Amino acid sequence: MSKHNAAIIGVCLTMVGALAYLSFVNARHFLWVSILILTVTMLPFYIRFEKKAFASREIVFIAVLAAIAAVSRVPFSVLPSIQPTSFVIIVSALVLGGEAGFLIGATAALVSNLFLGQGPWTLWQMCGWGLMGLIAGMLRNYTFMQKHIGRIMFGIIAGFVFGWFTNISVFITFLGELTWQTLLLTYVTSFYFDLAHAASNAFFLAVFGRQWIKILTRFKGKYGLLE
Template sequence: MARTKTLLILFLISLSGVLILSEFIWPEHLYFWISLFIIGTAAPFFIRFEVRHISGREVVLIGVLAAIAGLSRVPFSAFPSVQPVTFVIIVSSVVFGPESGFIIGTLSAFVSNLFLGQGPWTIWQMYAWGLIGVLAGFLGQTKILRSRIVLCVFGFLAGFLFGWIMNLWIILMGHEWTWSMIMSYYLSSFYFDLAHAISNVFFLALFGKSWIKILSRFKIKYRLLDDTQMNK
């Protein structure tokens, strides 16, 4: 298990480098970078394959949760900062772990943008939501996020984390930037990030515990993505 976590962390660091380099090397080759990123997001699954066999129903479960997260964003497209995507990613990651959380996070961004429009922002959204899934998965394994209050605090911070990562993409796209310009970007996005954070708290406070309970029952009953079985 420790080896899996180490490989996942190294994988995230590598993706960070790819994202930053994509803005400086061949920025016009958008779909090349998107394709490379999508292929790369399969790596956590291959890591788990190395540890134990992933059943077909587990793959289906990850796909369904990613589809729910992605499609839940579409009805809220008129209010881009207020949507339940992050909520679904967090509760799924708490139950099924960081690897599954990363897959659900990255796929949800790609799925939702099939309806809302793909662009250079897609891979950054995939990375941001994937990172939130990883963090929720790690904290969920320690039982920290099983408290409603802590879960809501994490959701609040996740809203700002997502916005800060997306601001970084906008900054890197510019040919020249200054610290004052960077501060202006982050200050101007504050209310949008705050709306995202508050919406996360709203969904987690109302539905977080019930979703976690339901998903945990599925996990136990059908032995889905059970980390206790990984070393057997």
């Protein structure tokens, strides 16, 4: 892991830790503080992306993948937590790297919620899917991520972790009293949805993972994208 990637992970974990701490220390303004912290967490990625000398075709490629990830979520909205959005983010990050994965994940959450409804949860979903793409891209050169079963296991774990992370937005927005009991209730209630998300990730990666990675790798090599 490069020093740059380690620093990014460190900042993100620090921000998440600050959010968890604030939930029990200063609950009065926790919602607004959480939005501020999440915004500060994501802003450096967009600034770094803006300053890089990307070719127009590279920007279009990332935008198209983000649009696919976003739009693919909408038809599946009738099936809670069963959608291919995480799958698209993971395979894109495996081919294009962690920074592109973060941007695709965060943008997909924002765009899809234009159709499904914006709210305090949007920033949490942006950060959750962004981190999923970032970590998948950072781990792409490790042996287990280059194996089919390793990618499936990552998708299962990512589905649960995403749910645990975004549960915090439900906890602080709708449950009112911030206690360990309401926190536990939130996670117990969400278990089915987290399981459905993890299972759908496993299904899409198992059935379509190899083909998507092959297609994206071919596009990347043919047009010299994000080298």
